[in-house]
Amino acid sequence: MRQLSRLLGAAALALPLALFAAPAAYAGPELITNGTFSSSTSPWWSTGNLPLSVDGGRLKAAVPGGTANRWDAMFGEKSPALTLHQNHSYTLSFDASATATRTVRTTVQLNADPYPATIDQLFTVDATSRHFSWTFTGTLETTNGEITFQLGGLAGGAYNFWIDNVSLVDATTGSGSPLDLTSGFYVDPDSNPAVWVRNNGGDSRAAQINAAIATKPMARWFGAWSGDIGTAVGSFVGAADAADKLPVLVAYNIPGRDACGGHSGGGAGSPDAYQTWIAAFASAIGSRPAVVIIEPDSLADFGCMDSGAIKTRNDMILYATQQFHDKAPNTWAYLDAGNPGWVAAGTMADRLTAAGLTNVRGFSINVSNYFATSDDVAYGAAVNTELGADAKPFVVDTSRNGKGTNGEWCNPAERQLGSPAQVGGGAEMLLWVKVPGDSDGDCGIGAGIPAGQFSPDLAMHLITGS
Structure with missing residues (x-):
């Protein structure tokens, strides 16, 4: 992304430091999906x-021994849509060693014949692990x-090669005027x-809904209705990437969803099915920047669940945080923390910690509810x-909190749109997570x-506001 690193960096700088420990400076997008190999070599x-x-x-x-060319024994990573830009500054780095002294080759290149490279570098490895790093200017403009x-192609027979901490960072944060956050x-x-506006242009309400809601940034929710989740998420994030904008996504498919409220029940058919689904969700984002809200209400909605069901849910959410951590390195993922009227702060801090808060960017508040931003x-x-030393940034859903809450949560009357999506505003970001106009269920003024x-x-x- 040409400008989104500036958006995310500004977010880190705009926050009240008293709320949480300041995050590390944003260094630009990490393009390698799995460079640490903690559990697998995929992808x-x-x-x-x-x-x-x-x-x-x-x-x-x-x-193996006996290969004629270096590329006869080769490995690499393409990630989901590894995007390279001309004239961007990149840093490639890794740690490597081998059982024998060998001069080998690394490239960052186009994945198509004749495979032109933007960096083509020889380096020598031996039994001592060494750190290698090069900074270069991109000469390719490609999503492939x-x-x-x-x-391969070396005398001396077979040998073993080890590598770790592989990183390819786009250090260019954009040019021209600052991004309008x-x-x-x-x-x-x-x-x-x-879609409603597009299909109902003759309706007297269409112009107002278009101006006030349909043309504003908001999250897209993904669940069983999304079809193949990898295709759905990849298409959405890809469209945002092409527009150089930051997408906001909601993962909403945990089994037993809305167990106590009942209006939004459903979810994946089993924990195993959920793990497959959420892993594909994270993989489809890959190295592209995104914001993801993980399973709204899932950590607050414990009141009607027994201890076994709670443990099963926690295990699934923990798995989800690990997937985004490992497979979507430039995603800012947020565990949902309910709202101020639901679970005491100390209890929620314990639940967030148990569900893998350390794996993600932070937590979200007020999703699909009406509490005032303050x-x-x-x-x-x-x-x-x-949370103490483990404090994290948080985001707030402001889609419907313009008048605050009247104590009702299901399509209450006389509520109003809140502040549009922005960085800052008292939280890390204010976002329209709930889609304004989407019903909470068969209740209230949405009966x-x-x-x-x-x-x-x-x-x-x-x-x-009426």
């Missing part, structure tokens, strides 16, 4: 004669890039409000006080409208 590929394995937290390549390590988020052209910020600060279905009448109530 790295290799030629058929070059077995790859994890050996002591490093990738091990068993290099790859990194390779070419180990209020318009840096992706506007979904296929959101429920946008109340949400105070709650976030209280949770962080309980007869199923959860998640867009209603122009509900949208107009939020626009007018």
Whole structure:
């Protein structure tokens, strides 16, 4: 992304430091999906004669003897859509060693014949692990890039090669005028409000809904209705990437979803099915920047669940955080922390910790609810006080909190749109996570409208505050 690193960097700088420990400076997008090999070599590929394995937290390549060319024994990573830009500054680095002294080759190149490289570098390895690093200027403009390590074509027979901490960072944060942070988020052209406006242009409400809601950045929710999750997420993130905007996504498919409320029940058919689903979700984002809210209400909705069900849910959420940590290195993922009126701050801090908060960027507050931003910020600060040294950034859903809450959560009357998506505002970001106009369920002023279905009448109530 040409400008999104500036958006994310500005987010880190705009935050009240009293709320949490300041995050490390944003150094630019990491393009390697799995460079640490803590549990697997996926998604790295290799030629058929070059077995790859994890050996002591490093990738091990068993290099055969007798190959004629360096590329005859080769491995690499393409990631999901590794994007390279001309004139961007990149840093490639890794740690490597081998059982014998060998001069081998690494490239960052186009993954298509004749495979032109933007860096083509020889380096020498031996039994001592050494750190290698090069900074270079990109000469390719492509979404089909790859990194390779070419180990063949050498005299001396077979040997083993180890590598770890592989990193390819785009250090260019954009050029020209500073990014307008209020318009840096992706506007979904296929959101429920946008589709309704497109299909109902003659309706007297269409112009107002278009101006007030459909043209604003908001999250897209993904669940069983999304079809193949890898395709759905990849298409959405890819469209945002092409527009150079930051997409906001919601993962909402945990089994037993909305167990106590009941209006939004459903989810994957089993824990195993959920693990497959969420792993594909994270993989589809890959190295592209994104914001993801993980399973709204899932850590707050424990009241009607027994201890076994709670443990099963925690295990699934923990797995989800690990997937985003390992497979989507430039995603800012947030565990949902409910809202100020639901779970005490100390209890929520314990639940966040148990569910893998250390694996993700932070937590989200007020998703699909109506609490005023000031109340949400105070709650976030209280949770962080309980977290202590493990305090994290948080984001707030402001889609429907313009008038705060009246104590009702299911399509209450006389609520209003809140602040549009922006960086800062008392939290790390204010986001429209719930889609304004989408029903909370068959209740309140949305009686007869199923959860998640867009209603122009509900949208107009939020626009007018009536």
